[in-house]
Amino acid sequence: MRFTKLFAPTTKDAPKDAILPSHIYLVRGGFVSQIGSGIYNFLPLGKIVLDKIRTVVKEELDNAGAQEVMLGFVTPSTLWEESGRYAKFGKELLRFKDRKNNEFVLGPTHEEAMVDLVRNRVKSYKQLPLNLYQINTKFRDEARPRFGLLRGREFLMKDGYSFHESIEDMQREYALMEKTYSQILQRLGLDFRVVEADSGAIGGSGSKEFMVLADNGEDDIVFCKNPSCGYGANIEAAKSKDNFVFDSEVEMTPGEFHTPNISSIDDLSEFFHIPKSYLIKAVAKKAVYEDRDEVILYFIRGDDELQETKAQNIAKALELEDASEEDLKAAGLVAGFMGPIDLDVKFFVDERLKDRDLMICGANKEDYHFVGYSFKDKDFDYADLISVKKGDECIKCGGELDITKGIEVGHIFQLGTNYSEALNATFLDRDGKTKPFVMGTYGIGVSRLVAVVVEQHHDDKGAIWTKSTAPFTYDIIISNIKDDEQKRFGEELYQQLLNGGESVLLDDRAERFGFKMGDFELIGFPYAIIVGKGLKEGVVELVDRKTLTKQSVPKDEIFSKIKEL
RNA sequence: CGGAGUGUAGCGCAGCCUGGUUAGCGCACCUGGUUUGGGACCAGGGGGUCGAAGGUUCGAAUCCUUUCACUCCGACCA
Secondary structure (H helix, E strand, C coil): CECCCCCCCCCCCCCCCCCCHHHHHHHHCCCEEEEECCEEEECHHHHHHHHHHHHHHHHHHHHCCCEECCCCCEEEHHHHHHHCHHHHCHHHCCEEECCCCCEEEECCCCHHHHHHHHCCCCCEHHHCCEEEEEEEEEECCCCCCECHHHECCEEEEEEEEEEECCHHHHHHHHHHHHHHHHHHHHHCCCCEEEEECCCHHHCCCEEEEEEEECCCCCEEEEEECCCCCCCEEECCCCCECCCCCCCCCCCCCCEEEECCCCCCHHHHHHHHCCCHHHEEEEEEEEEECCCCEEEEEEEEECCCCECHHHHHHHHCCCEEEECCHHHHHHCCCCCCCCCCCCCCCEEEEEHHHCCCCCEEEEEEECCEEEEEECCCCCCCCEECCECCCCCCEECCCCCEEEEEEEEEEEEEEEEECHHHHHCCCEEECCCCCEEECEEEEEEEEHHHHHHHHHHHCECCCCECCCCCCCCCCEEEEECCCCCHHHHHHHHHHHHHHHHCCCCEEEECCCCCHHHHHHHHHHHCCCEEEEECHHHHHCEEEEEECCCCEEEEEECCCHHHHHHHC
C-alpha cells in the first residue's frame, strides 16, 4: 500500500473527551472514528487490525475443533421471553418493533439464538459434543458508553457455545477453551491473567475471565504474589484466608450496653477499646427484584468491607441500591444500631463470623449495642460476603495477595443446563433417555482487543503494534520525494518487499521528513525504513518503533536484514 | 438512571451576558512559489441551514419555549 492512496486521516489533536491512550491514538492515527455515542466506524487501518485479530481468534478456535456460524443480529424477542431473560436483562437490551408490530431485540449475546439453532436438529448423544461460535456485531445499550472502543455500545465479539452429554465432557471443553483463549492472547502479544470470576447474570456454576493487565482497566483483579501459586480472581469473586486470631484477654459479659450516639465502627472500636474484628458491621441494602423491593441486611466483621456483587448474588437480586433512612425505618430498623437479634428482615451473615463469639453488635434499639454476642448454634444464612484487601493471605497458599487493574477481554462459563432446560433443548442419551444439553459458553471481545493492544503497548508518541496486530509491518519513508535517487530506491525496496510477501507501506507523500516520522510513530508500525540522506553513502536506516533506535544498514543488505527480524 | 455541561467550517474554539455591517480565529484543505532529516515559509483562495422547530422583535448565532444530539462526574456494566 502507498500512503498517497491510503485513507488514514491522522491528526495532531485528539478529541477533547479522549482520556485513555488507546482512545486518543486510535482516533488520531485514523483507525476509528465515532459516529454516535458508543458507536465507531473502522477506517482502513482499524479494519486491518480488527481483521488480523479476528483471524487469530478464528484460527485458534477452528484448530480446537470449533465451527464458525453466523446468527442473525436482530433476534425475535419471543426467544428471549422463552428463556426468561426478556424481563431480566434490563435496559441494556435494545428492543424495537418492525412494521408488523412484532418485537425484536438487537443481540447483546446469543445463548437463546444458538440453542434454538441446535435444538431439534441435534437429537442424539452421537452428534455431541458440538462447539459453535460466531464473530459478529453485538449491541448493548450501555448506560454510559466511554473510553472509545473499550466500552462501546456496538462492538464485535466472538461468542461460542458448546453442547455436551455430560458435565464431565463440558468441563473438558471448558479447559480446552481456557487453553485456546490463552493461546490467542499470547499470539496477540498481550500480558494477561486468567482469573476466577463472578458468573453474573448469565448464570452457571463456574467461570473464568481473561484479564489483560493495564493501568486503565475497569476491573480490580486479585492475584497471589507467590509465583508458584498462580491464584488469581476478580475482586467480585476473590477469597482470602481468615486472618482472625482470637485474643484470650478479651472478656465480655453478655448484655445490652448504652452507647449514646456511637454508631460507626470507628467510634465503637474506640469506645470499647477493642479491635474492629470484634465488632459486627451491619450493611443495609435495598434489593431490587422483578416485582418488588426489599431491604436486606448483611452482617460482616467490623474490619471487612461488603463486596456488592457477592451480596447481590446471594440475595438473587436484579440489583442492589443503597438503602435510605426511610427504607430502614419502614423496615423497622434503627440506623447505626442494627444487629442480628430478633430481626424481621431478611439478612445474611459472612461465613467468617460462623461460630464466633464475644462480639459486639447493634441491639436494634436506639443508642444501645449488644455486648458478648455469639454466633454459636445460630442457624443463619452464612455466605462469603466480603471484599479481599491488598495484603490479605492467599486462600490457596497463604502467600501475600495484591490487587491490580485489568481489562476483561474474555470470559468462559460452565453454563450447565439453564438455557437448554428453559428452551426445552434436549437429546437422547446412551440409555435412550431425554436430557437437556449440558452447555458451556465462551466470549472474547474482538473490537475491544484492538483498544487493549494499544492500551498495553504505547508510548507518549503513539501506538506500538505487536507484530501479529500491526496494520503493516514496515513503513518505508522516502525522506524527500523530489530526490530522484531516494524515490527510485524507495520504490525498488517496496517492490522487493512486496514480492517477498512482506506487509509493507510506502510513504511516498510529498510531506516533510518530520511529518512522516510523526505519522510513523503515531500509527505505530513495528519498523520504519528511512530512505533519505544516507543513501548518498549507500545506507538506509532501520527504526524500531518500540525503542525508537535507528541503525544504519547498507542499502544492499536491508532486504536480508529484514528477513532476519 | 441522578447531577453538570456543550452544540458556530473537517477538527479545536471565540462571538451570546448587553440583539444591529458581509459571523471570526488556529489547525486542516485548494492554487502558485520557495523549502525538504523531526509536524516549514510567503502570497492568494474555497468552505457555515450558527443542532432542529417554534416564538419575541423593524432586526436573532445572541432573548424565550420545546426538542434532539453529544460530553463529563456518579450509579450501572455476560
